Structure formats: C-alpha cells, structure tokens
Amino acid sequence: MYCIVLFIVGYVMDAQLKKGILEVCVLHAISRGESYGYKIISELNGIIEMSESTLYPILKRLESGGFISARSVEYNGRLRRYYRITPSGTARLKSGEGDLKEIIDVYNRLFGGKV
Amino acid sequence: MTYIEWRDELKNNLMSVSDGERRRVLEYYAEAFADRREAGFSEVQIIEEFGAPYDAAQRILGGLEGDTDGAFTPEGGKGANADGEHIVSAEAESIVGENEPDKEHIDGASVEKPGADKAEADKSEEPSADKAKGKKRKKRWKIAIIVIAAILSACFTGAIVYMFVGLAVNDWQFVTKYSRQEYTCTSEITSLDIEGTVGGIEVKPYDGDKVYVKYPTSKRFSVTVEEKDGRLTVNGPQTTFPFWGMLNIPNTVIMLPNTAVCDLTVSVSAGRVSVGDGIFNDCKFKVSAGSLDLGKITCKTADITVSAGDVDVKGLICSKITARVSAGDISVKDAAADDVDINVSAGSVKLRLAGKKEEYSVFVDKSAGSCNLKPQAGTTAKTIKVDISAGSVEIKFN
Numbered sequence: 225m226y227c228i229v230l231f232i233v234g235y236v237m238d239a240q241l242k243k244g245i246l247e248v249c250v251l252h253a254i255s256r257g258e259s260y261g262y263k264i265i266s267e268l269n270g271i272i273e274m275s276e277s278t279l280y281p282i283l284k285r286l287e288s289g290g291f292i293s294a295r296s297v298e299y300n301g302r303l304r305r306y307y308r309i310t311p312s313g314t315a316r317l318k319s320g321e322g323d324l325k326e327i328i329d330v331y332n333r334l335f336g337g338k339v
Numbered sequence: 340m341t342y343i344e345w346r347d348e349l350k351n352n353l354m355s356v357s358d359g360e361r362r363r364v365l366e367y368y369a370e371a372f373a374d375r376r377e378a379g380f381s382e383v384q385i386i387e388e389f390g391a392p393y394d395a396a397q398r399i400l401g402g403l404e405g406d407t408d409g410a411f412t413p414e415g416g417k418g419a420n421a422d423g424e425h426i427v428s429a430e431a432e433s434i435v436g437e438n439e440p441d442k443e444h445i446d447g448a449s450v451e452k453p454g455a456d457k458a459e460a461d462k463s464e465e466p467s468a469d470k471a472k473g474k475k476r477k478k479r480w481k482i483a484i485i486v487i488a489a490i491l492s493a494c495f496t497g498a499i500v501y502m503f504v505g506l507a508v509n510d511w512q513f514v515t516k517y518s519r520q521e522y523t524c525t526s527e528i529t530s531l532d533i534e535g536t537v538g539g540i541e542v543k544p545y546d547g548d549k550v551y552v553k554y555p556t557s558k559r560f561s562v563t564v565e566e567k568d569g570r571l572t573v574n575g576p577q578t579t580f581p582f583w584g585m586l587n588i589p590n591t592v593i594m595l596p597n598t599a600v601c602d603l604t605v606s607v608s609a610g611r612v613s614v615g616d617g618i619f620n621d622c623k624f625k626v627s628a629g630s631l632d633l634g635k636i637t638c639k640t641a642d643i644t645v646s647a648g649d650v651d652v653k654g655l656i657c658s659k660i661t662a663r664v665s666a667g668d669i670s671v672k673d674a675a676a677d678d679v680d681i682n683v684s685a686g687s688v689k690l691r692l693a694g695k696k697e698e699y700s701v702f703v704d705k706s707a708g709s710c711n712l713k714p715q716a717g718t719t720a721k722t723i724k725v726d727i728s729a730g731s732v733e734i735k736f737n
Contacts, residue, residue, distance in 0.1 A: 243402075261367065262374035275388075276371045277395035280364060281402025300377070304370055 243282075246274065248320030250282050251313055254292055258308045283307060291316050342372055345386050352396030356403070357471065364399060508558050517557035517589065522564045524550040528601050529569040531593070535607035535629060536575035538588035542603075544595045544617035554591040562591050575610055603638070607631050607648065622657075626650055626667065635673075645669055645686065662688055664730065673737075679723045683708060683730040690734045692723075699723045708732070 253259060253267045261279060268274050286292045291313035296303045309317070340348075346365060353361045368389070375385045389395055510516065528550045533540055537560075552573055554562040560576035576588050595601075595617065603619040605612050607629045616634040622641045624631055626648040635654030643650055643660070645667040652671040659678040662669050664686040675693035692699070700717035703710055708727040712734055725732050 260374070261371050262378070275390060275395070275398065276368065277390070277398035278402065280367050280399055284403065300373075302370070302373055303366075304374075305367070 244320070245324070246272065246278065247282055247286060248317060248324065249274070250279065250286065251291060251309060251317040251320065254307050255309045255314065255317055258306045260304050260306050264307075286313065289316075340386055342382055342386060345389065345392055348392035349396055352393050353399065355400065360403075505559070510558075515557055515559055515588070517555040519589070520554055520556050522552045522554070522566075524552075524566050524571055526566065526569055528566075528571050528595075528599055530571070530602040530604070531595070532570065532572045532604045533593070533606070533612060534572075534574045535605070535610045535612040535631075536577060537610045538576045539590040539611045539613070540573065540575055540593070541590050542593045542595055542612075542614040542617070544597050544615050546597060547594065548596050548598070550593070550595055550599060552591065552593050555589045557588075560588065605631060616654075624650060641676075643669055660690075662690075664688055677721050679734075681724065681732055682726045683732055684728045685730045687731045688733070690732075691737065692734060693737050694721070696736045701725070703727075711735075 249268055249272050250264060253264045256267075259267070261276065261283070265274055265276065265279060283292070283294075287294050287307070289312075291310055292307045293310055294305055294307050296305050298304075346368060349368065350361060350365060353364060356364075371389075372385055375388070376382070380388075506513070531542070533542070550571060552564050552571075554564060554573075555576075556562065560578050562576050563572070563574040565572045571593075573591060573593060575591060597617065600618050600620060603614070603622045605614065605622075605624045607624075607626045609629045611630045611632070613632040614634060614636065617636060619636065619638040622636060622638045624633070624641070624643045626643075626645045628648045630648055631650045633650070633652040633655070635656075636652065637656045639657060640659045641655055641657045641661070643652075644663045646665045647667045649667055650669045652669070652674070654673040655671050656675045658676060659680070660671070660674060660676045661680045663682045665684045667686045668689070669687070670689045672691055673693070674690055679690070679692070679699075681688050681690075696712075697715075698717050698719045699715075699721045700723070701712045701715045702722065702724045703712060703714050704724075704726045706728045708729045708731055710725050710727055710732040712723065712725060712732070723734065725734075
C-alpha cells in the first residue's frame, strides 16, 4: 500500500512536495543500512522513479542538513561513497512518514476509497 | 555516444557551478557508471538510463537550487564528512554492498592513498572557495558603501532642500530679516513670567510708569507676549524653521517701572536671560540650560533651581533664599537673607552673605561633596541649611 501511494503521489504532487517525498524515500532506503547511489536507486526502483541526476542533489541536501553522513571507501580500485542515516535523519524519516500518512488520509477523504 | 563524450557534455552543461561541485558530480557519475558496468549493463544502456547530458545537468542544477550552503562548498562534497575531514576506509570491513559479494573485506591500508589523493584534490579547490568568499565579502562591502553613499546623499540633498526652503521663507536672504515690535501693557502687572529659549531676554527696571515689551519678529521665529489678568508672559523666540536664522537674534527687552512690584518667574531652557536691579515680590528662577544673570534684586523670597547652566546674581536681598542645584553653578555675590536653604546634588553654590558668621545657625547634611561651613548654633534667628550629596557649597560673610 505504501508503495502504491508513493507511486501515485510521485506523479501527481507538485515539485516541492515531490522533493520532500523523494527525500523520505531516500532516507528510508538508507535507514536499512549503509548504502550507496546505485544501490539506493535499485532499491527504490518500482517504488518511485528516480534518476542519478535526481538522487545527487537529494543526497547532497540530506548530507548538508545533517540527516545523513557520508564517507568514501575504496572498492575494486576505485572510491565508492557510502551514506548512513544519522539520528536527526531518523527523526526526519519518522516525521516524513507522518506526513505521508496525512496525505493518505486526505486522499481517502477526497476519493472515499482506501489506499 | 561513449561515456566519456557523455560526461564531457555533462561537464559543459555544469559550468555555472563551482569547480569543486562540478568535480563531485562527475565523480558521482563515474561511480554510478562503474557500479552499473559491474552489474552487467553495457555502456549504451547506462548512457540511455542517464538520459541526455543537458537534461541531467538541468535536473542537478534544479535540485541544487536554494542549497543554503552554496551547494558548492568543498566540505559537503565527496570524501569529506560534515566537519570537512576525509573519512576513508577505517570502517571499510563493515561495508558490504549487494553487488560486491567477493569484496567484503577491504584492506584499510590500501585505501589510504586514494584518500590522500582526494585530500590533495580538495586542497586544490580551496583557492576557488576562498575566491568565492572573497567575492561575497567584496559584494557585501560594495552594498554597504552604496547604502552609506545613499544615506549621505539623502542627507546632503535634504540639507540643500532645507537650506533653499529656509531661504525662500526668508525672502532669499541669508541674514535673518526681522522687524521690531512693541507691546505696551494695558493693566497693572502683578506677575511677570519669562521663558528664555534662544537669543536673549532682558528685564530692565526704569523710572517710567508703563510696562512694555520690545521684541523682534521674523518669519523664522516668533516671540510670544501675552497679558492676562495682570500676568505678563513673555516667551522667547520659538523657531518656525529650526536651525535657520537662530543666530544673532536681537534681545527681547521688557521695560518694567521701578514702582511695579510684581512676582517674577524666569525659566531658562536656552539662551540668556538678564534681570536688572529691581524690587519684586516672590521670585522663582529655573535654569535647565543657558544662563541667568540677575542684578541687585530685592524681593520677599528667592527660589533658584538649576539643573544645568549658570546663575549669576550680583545682589539678593530677601527673607529667604532657596537654591537647588542638580548640575551647573549658582553664584551670589552679595546676599542678605534670614533663611538660606541650599540643596546641592552636583555643581556648586557660592554665596556671600551679609552679617557675621556667628549670627547664623548652621545645619549641614553632607553625604559627599564639600561645604566650608560646619554646624553651629547662631546668636540670632537666622539659619543656613545645607544639604549636599555631591558638588560644593561655599558661603562667605561680609
């Protein structure tokens, strides 16, 4: 159900709201464990459409906001950047989940159905 | 299109961001490309997924808009944590990606070099960050200078406008034009109230029999003379145009017959008020600024209050003198009084009294300051009370 709602709002919401939802999605993906760009996109594939060019600014914003921390680790002779959720990121995720629930409530009231 | 071509085109479309940010975007894509290649995608498939370089650049730029840290600071970039430290591989063993089954364990030592290289790379972009900060500082200075210049220009323009309006009011004459008027009182005066503002007011007792006031008038100031129920009120020049033409205002002169004994109240907030030798009933003098010069005054009681400015009295003969000084000075050269009450919180009082010191009972209440008298019992009913918290009181006797 969660995925369906995200899928719906991903298409219909305005850019600002979408940006917020995308941030929650990324935080959710990272909250499962330390992750990196391609892995995040792969995990969100099928849930919400996200390209590398969309993910980069989100990661940067979350990092500068202190919601995630990042570090570079050598992998296969190259550097790979790993992201980890911070306590304030966890709080932000929780608050984002609350926001999404409100959206679901609004949807249900508007269209009378259960998502 | 090869990945290199795609990357170069992306780079060209990111020229509006800082060098550091552009480098991080390219590194990010290099990592994304490598991860996809390792996952089995072909170069063509990956480029197709990345989309057109221009579109990707626009999405990145759009996403970075409003990034409060400038979006382009090296601290937030790859290879650095929030404190700007380069964190490399100390925890590498714990990192296990889904696409790296064979690389669960990473030798910490082996990753120091890339980290160091990264640090070197970041160092290379420090000058551009400094440059950006310098530019910001310069911009702030430029704005500050513009604001100050605008304020000064506004003040200057205002002053010029003010000057021309003032000139226009005064018929385009730099020197204040005024005319003299005379007011003659119609009834017997029992009370004379004077308020000194700017310029000067003189009270001149004379041998005539009419009270009259000679005062200047101008478009730039006005002197008020009012007579009501035997009370004559003279207010010094009030400006219609402040700061304009207030210099060299002629004195207002109040001619007072010697036979006209009245109450005298003088309040001086600026300028100078002088009272010639004369006889009055009760006198009240209040000086908050400016100066008050009194001639030889004979009256019932004299109450002098000074909060600033100076009071100079040539002679004062009365039954009681009350002097309160919170600042400023009172000087009475020749006084005769049965009762003298002086209260000084600052400033000074100088008084020369008629008679001998022994004649007066002296009461001194002093918390600070100086008084040349000590408490004593007098041989007559004459008293001197001094209450002094600061400043000085000096009383001499003839």
